[in-house]
Amino acid sequence: MNVLVLGSGGREHALTWALSRSENIGDLFVAPGNGGTAAIAQNVTVDPLNADEVVAFVKEHGIELVVIGPEAPLVAGIADAVRAEGVSVFGPNQDAAQLEGSKSFSKEFMLAHNLPTAAYKKCVTLEEAMDYLHEVGAPIVVKADGLAAGKGVIVADDMETAEEGVRSCFDGAFGDAGAVVVIEEMLVGPECSMLAFLADGKASCMPCSQDHKRAYDGDKGPNTGGMGAYSPVPCVDAETEAAMQKVMADAAAATMEDFAAGYRGVLYGGFMLTPEGPKLLEFNARFGDPETQVIMPRLASDALTAFKAVADGKIDEIGAEWDPRCAVTVVLASGGYPGSYEKGKVITGIEDAAAMDDVIVFHAGTAVNDAGQLVTSGGRVLTVTAMGDTFAEAIARAYEACDKIDFEGKQLRLDIGKRAL
Structure with missing residues (x-):
């Protein structure tokens, strides 16, 4: 099956990596991709926000599935344009993407369907x-x-x-x-995320994950796109997880009432675990970043099968199976992030880190310069994911891998995953 992934971040590298492992993958393209996706797929100069360019590429290369990574193409209606050509798309249409595109729209949706929120x-x-x-x-x-x-x-x-x-x-x-x-x-309690595959009013929930939004250790400093994540989440007991799953199932059913085309893709539920039970902070209409970098390595079954089943509204055919081990991912960022930062810093040591057992290095803000060197090109540069039988093992392995990678101004938190201990 020929597949096109839209996006250029660590999330898209993780999705591409998962798809590339399928025995049924044919030609795999990423638009525009990054330095990491170039090693496992073909990066192409297609603007993911330009519907005409995306549709033309899909037709020319016989693409059978389009996987949309970031929120901006979803809100721009790229899924609608591709579906209009009869091609399967993993990602909701423009109207449903407003669950992320407008926080007030999302809150109105939650209240209208009695979903617990602030x-x-x-x-x-x-x-x-x-x-x-x-x-x-x-x-x-x-x-x-x-x-x-x-x-x-x-x-x-x-x-x-x-x-x-x-x-x-x-x-x-x-x-x-x-x-x-x-x-x-302001709700009080631990935060965590539950992502769910959604198709035609049904939800298939993934394991919980928890990210670290603040820039510095101890949850200090400004908010960022995310400085690391881990999965599963030990503070989520069976009763809490069941309550979260019910919220996601109710949300999935509600999409069939509110959106003409329903919802086919992933829905991200950001939860606060309050004393009264889990309450929604937000919905995202796509995979989280860096949560994807701990969720995809835990997907033990075929990612292409799952994504195509969702895109075709056959959620009972997902067949998702999950690795029970712990996963931790640490973001390596450019100096100054989330403020101003310099680009073009040469990156070394990725091969040594990636050679470690149970370690995957996902690229985010990377590019290849004119001299053929891998360099920084964004605020969040890499996410280093490690697996382990325990969180202590996964954390130690992740930071050992981070120590092998270097670039001028490298910035990272040193406490990712320690809440899980």
Whole structure:
């Protein structure tokens, strides 16, 4: 089967890696891909946000399945354009992608279908937001309504931080994403994620994972796209996991009511495990990053079979089986991330790290320069994933692999996965 993956990050490398292991894979393309996907597939210069370019490539190369990695092509309606040509797509249509594209839309969906979540208010002016802030007080959470690459959330413990967060949104810190602001009750408890394959009103849930959003050790510093993750999540007991699975199943059923084409792809449920039970913080309409880098290595069955079954609405044919071992992934970032950073730094040691048993190095912000050297090209450069029978083993193996990789300004957290201990 010929497959096209859209995207260029660590998530897309992990998805491509999983697909490449299938016995049924034919030609495998990634648009635009990165330095890691180039080693296992063919990178192509197709703009994943340009429907005409994507459709033309699909037709020319006999693509039978398109897997959409990032949120932006989904919100732009790329899935709709490809499906209109009769080609299978793993990823929801544009209307359903608004579950991630607009936080207020997502909150309205949750409330309409009695999915447990925090109280909130949608604000369209600075004055309205400030008035509501002073009505409810801090602590509070301020969110840019639109897509902000995982960085449009301000967790405010005091009013000064909350007011600054609201102003930053309306002052354009997150571009058009901040033109509308959602102010939300702050829930208390551990966070974790549950991803689920969705097709035609049914959900097939994956193992839980937990990421580390803050830039520095001890969950200090600014929010990032994610500095590491681990799976499974020891604090999620059987009762809590069942409650989360029920929420995802209810959400899957609701998609058949609200969206004409239903929902075929993956739905990411971001949960807070409150004293009252798990509550939704957010939905994403795609795999998480870096959660994908710990979930895909735990998928012991054929990824292509699963993705094609979802795309064709045959969720009972997924046949997903999961490796019971622990997985930990550590992000190696450019110096200065999530602020400004330099690109073009030569990367060494990846081969030594990848040669270790039960270690996979996924590329994110990498490229090949004119001299043929692998160099940094983004904020999050690599994610180093290790498996182990215990979390202690997986953590030790991941950091041993990280020590083998070097580039100027390399930045990483040293406490990824330690919550699991």
